[in-house]
Amino acid sequence: EVQVEQSGAEMRKPGESLKISCQVSGNRPTNSWIGWVRQMPGKGLEWMGIVYLRDSETIYSPTFQGRVTISADRSLSAAYLQWSSLRASDTAMYYCAKIHEAGSGRDYFDPWGQGTLVTVSS
Amino acid sequence: DIVMTQSPDSLAVSLGERATVNCKSSQSVLYSSTNKNYLAWYQHKPGQPPKLLIYWASTRESGVPDRFSGSGSGTDFTLTISSLQPEDVAVYYCQQYYRTPYNFGQGTKVEIK
Numbered sequence: 001e002v003q004v005e006q007s008g009a010e011m012r013k014p015g016e017s018l019k020i021s022c023q024v025s026g027n028r029p030t031n032s033w034i035g036w037v038r039q040m041p042g043k044g045l046e047w048m049g050i051v052y053l054r055d056s057e058t059i060y061s062p063t064f065q066g067r068v069t070i071s072a073d074r075s076l077s078a079a080y081l082q083w084s085s086l087r088a089s090d091t092a093m094y095y096c097a098k099i100h101e102a103g104s105g106r107d108y109f110d111p112w113g114q115g116t117l118v119t120v121s122s
Numbered sequence: 123d124i125v126m127t128q129s130p131d132s133l134a135v136s137l138g139e140r141a142t143v144n145c146k147s148s149q150s151v152l153y154s155s156t157n158k159n160y161l162a163w164y165q166h167k168p169g170q171p172p173k174l175l176i177y178w179a180s181t182r183e184s185g186v187p188d189r190f191s192g193s194g195s196g197t198d199f200t201l202t203i204s205s206l207q208p209e210d211v212a213v214y215y216c217q218q219y220y221r222t223p224y225n226f227g228q229g230t231k232v233e234i235k
Binding site: 035037044045046047049050059060061063095097100105106107108109110112114115 | 123153156158160162164166171172173174177178183213215217219222223224225226227228229
């Protein structure tokens with residue numbers, strides 16, 4: 001069984017950079033596809049993209065392509081979500097989650113991390 | 123992209139009554155080679171991460187109460203809570219995992235009347 005644990009809440013000013021993490025542990029973690037989901041205040045869930053921990057292959061939602069960078073470090077069994085220049089509109093809860101079994105018709109998210117709250121304010 | 127549209131946006135149901143949430147996809151999510159619909163339902167409560175309830179449109183995740191059921195095929199799907207309990211107050215999301223981006227519906231808030 002695989003578990004995912006996210007880094008803690010962050011506060012930044014507009015224009016600053018940020019990288020948040022998602023640590024994967026358990027059975028064969030580097031065989032995992034990890035995804036990121038945004039939830040803006042009072043809004044719904046938005047699928048941002050996924051990364052394969054073994055080779056860092058990445059698939060982005062067109063909505064988020066170019067706005068964020070999703071990456072992985074196989075040696076650390078970790079996935080990352082990164083911004084080079086934050087905006088106030090990036091304020092949101094960000095969840096990471098594992099694709100249950102990629103490519104087997106079980107590409108839903110399970111399990112989920114606890115979420116990382118990112119606040120961007122001057 | 124496949125667009126997922128849920129209805130209604132919110133509903134209020136009396137305790138013990140049935141709650142029904144609908145989800146429509148802009149394209150079929152029925153995978154012909156497996157004859158399975160690549161559609162999941164999640165429950166999301168404040169302060170918690172989303173929880174998987176149902177996958178393949180109608181397969182209940184282990185540990186999920188049997189008052190939750192999913193149905194539908196192709197482009198039209200339904201999540202039914204047969205007898206609403208206080209702990210079922212939450213926002214419910216459908217998600218297609220047929221083709222990336224694996225988009226979610228906008229969510230349906232279920233409350234007690």
